[in-house]
Amino acid sequence: MPEPKSTFDATYPCDFYEAAELFEPDLMYTVPEIARLLQGLDPDADVDPDTEAVLIDWAIPWVMTHAEDMVIAEPLEEDGPGYYGVADHALDDADGSDGNA
Incomplete structure (x- = not known):
């Protein structure tokens, strides 16, 4: 119910990170790790399962919204999670360069 x-x-601006601000350029992250980063936590921070479920609920739409600035890698194991990272072009956009030397 609204x-x-x-x-x-109080209310706060709905201001989210850009992929280039959130990720280390040379690392790939799982959705639970992204969820922690979005909350200002370390990617390997220990959170209880209920909290993690809520964080993931926030992270999934963020990933979908920022997909054009991200890359994805296949799981390392057959039943493992996928990994996401920042795309090179998003880093170029963030530092003001156009990617051309």
Whole structure:
């Protein structure tokens, strides 16, 4: 059920990271690791399963929204997770270069 804004003590801008801001350029991350990063946590931070489920619920739409600035790699194991990283062109855009030397 929707709530009136006046119900809340404060509201905040809905400002999310860009892929180039969130990821280390030479690393690939799983969705749970991305979820932690979006919350300002280390990718390997220990969180309880209920909290992780909520964080992942936030991370999946972020990944979909920023997909054009990301690359994906196949799982390292047959039943393992996929890995995501920042695309080179997103790094070029973030530093103001056009990728041409």
